[in-house]
Amino acid sequence: MRQISLPLCLMMISLFLWGCLFWNPPRPALVPKEGKTVASQPAAQPFRSHSQSPFPWRGRITLFSEAETIRHGSASVMEDKTASNDLYISQKRAWNPLLEIKTSSLKKPIRKAMYLWIRYRRGSIGVTRMISASRRELGWLFARPERWSWQRFGPIAPDQLAPGIRLIRDGKAKQEGAHVDCIVLTDDPEARPIVMITCTSQVKGHTSSTTFGTNAFAGVKLKVASNTRYQRQLRYLNPGILRLHNWEVLRQGLWLKEDGESWNIPAIVQTLRSLPVPGQRILINIPAWPKNMAKKYLPPEKLDRFANWCANLVRALNIEHHLGIRYWEVTNEMDMRYGEELARHKKAERMEELARIFRHCAKAMKTVDPTIRVGAPAAAQPWRIERMKRFIELTRNDLDFLSIHTYASGSAKDPNTKVLAAPDSFAWLCGELKNMLTHLIPDKNVELHLNEYNISWTWQTRDPRMRKMEGAVFDSLVMSQCPPAADVLCSWNECDEIKKKMDNQYTLRPGAHVQAWYSQFAIGDILTSESSDHEKVVSFLVRNNKGERVLFLTNRSEETQTIQITGTLSLRTCSRVQTLSKGKILSLNTKHEDPNLELPPLSITLLIWNPSSRR
Structure with a gap:
């Protein structure tokens, strides 16, 4: 066996250590698993304009932000395909902050009362003022929806928005914590997110007589x-x-x-x-x-x-x-x-x-x-x-x-x-x-x-x-x-x-x-349909024994909800629309140039497409 001299051996060890220190081999891209914490946090991009919101809105909104771009404290960024941008933030610690909205950093000062819309699930959400290192509660959204849901807080006076506000979670959420997907600020009291109803032809079951x-x-x-x-x-x-x-x-x-x-x-x-x-x-x-x-x-x-x-x-x-x-x-x-x-x-x-x-x-x-x-x-x-x-x-x-x-x-x-x-x-x-x-x-x-x-x-x-x-x-x-x-x-x-x-x-x-x-x-085949805000509007789609496609939309909220229908059906080809509201049945106009349909508070709306109707 050939002997290696001591100086040569020392030189080889030095080269090896040098390479370990400075060589940066290519690494595979981070692909977070469903429901897992994302290790590398997204770069901060606090607010976007109305036109950059991935959600359709009724009325005027001022600013939109993904929650992960303004997260605060120990909140974690998680992956979920049902969330905007496939990401949301989670806070497992009771009473701890989720995100921080620094209104003082906005290009234009806020001079009107604002409404804060939050898309969240699981835990109740508290809204607090940022005053030095302390906080002062402005109020709470006590609903704990199991699925993503938009909830409105406000109005918030301009002086209460400065220098900024934080969202915190409550102490009652389950172990996985409160989840926030995104937020919207608007000075329009009539603004609200449009609930998207996605219809398909996929049969998931049947009903009988x-x-x-x-x-x-x-x-x-x-x-x-x-x-x-x-x-x-x-x-x-x-x-x-x-x-x-x-x-x-x-x-x-x-x-x-x-x-x-x-x-x-x-x-x-x-x-x-x-x-x-x-x-x-x-x-x-x-x-x-x-x-x-x-x-x-x-x-x-x-x-x-x-x-x-x-x-x-x-x-x-x-x-x-x-x-x-x-x-x-x-x-x-x-x-x-x-x-x-x-x-x-x-x-x-x-x-x-x-x-x-x-x-x-x-x-x-x-x-x-x-x-x-x-x-x-x-x-x-x-x-x-x-x-x-x-x-x-x-x-x-x-x-x-x-x-x-x-x-x-x-x-x-x-x-x-x-x-x-x-x-x-x-x-x-x-x-x-x-x-x-x-x-x-x-x-x-x-x-x-x-x-x-x-x-x-x-x-x-x-x-x-x-x-x-x-x-x-x-x-x-x-x-x-x-x-x-x-x-x-x-x-x-x-x-x-x-x-x-x-x-x-x-x-x-x-x-x-x-x-x-x-x-x-x-009575017939139950077809898959999805509501983007199931906590407010529940959809049920059937292809009945007459070949008609029938969509039931139940608004269980106490506010008017605006919906759009997408996928295999379109509101403009609907042949019949009836709404049960305040105990009375109202027949609505079926000539829909406007893609939006208003669902009254606490109502059931029936929409029927003839067998020959197409999108």
């Missing part, structure tokens, strides 16, 4: 079902499924005879024949067992008796009187009695017993009429995912549909922002449960029925919003977001003084028109 239904609370009574005005209004509602549910059916003299157990078949048959809905679209709920059979929990020795009692009603209505009632539901919200109430008192749940009751009843009922579909448990607490999973596993061989109930509020004082955000979580829940059904019962299509929903879960709140436009908007939000995961939707209910579609004189309320619109126009 039974998807959009309602509950018959009053209609279980013969004097109501036989009323000609009630019948006329129910035809207008045109429910896909009419779920007959009222605990009074177990009262003597209504659906039960005087002995408190025998079915009053003549009265039931007459009631059902009076309803202007065919048997294939009727669901009968049997809420519980008669009181003389059991008070609270059904004893095992009475299981067969209850199952035969249910089967006797199927035999009388479908076999003897040929009514063809297709859907049957065993018990109502018994997950409370057999599950939730016990769990609250730290006692062992009895859901296995409830599942056993259902299996016995389903087998007995299908023995009488194999064509019927039997479901349960009409769960009051479907959010208890593990409990629902256990029930599905225990009933998988006999379950034709899983039924759930969900409501938004228990207080009439809850703000509209909270109440009208609830349908988003309903849609998430339906998706989770539908995936669970598909996974646990892969060999058959078990339907998911959300067959009770409303603003308030108790009539005792007497929440007036259920009778007004808020209730109509709420219904539209559920109907536009829960399919296709939910196969059947039944609002609560069709007729009473407190909740929903018509009052006790059978006068229609705003929610009735929403029910009629979806039942008439929204």
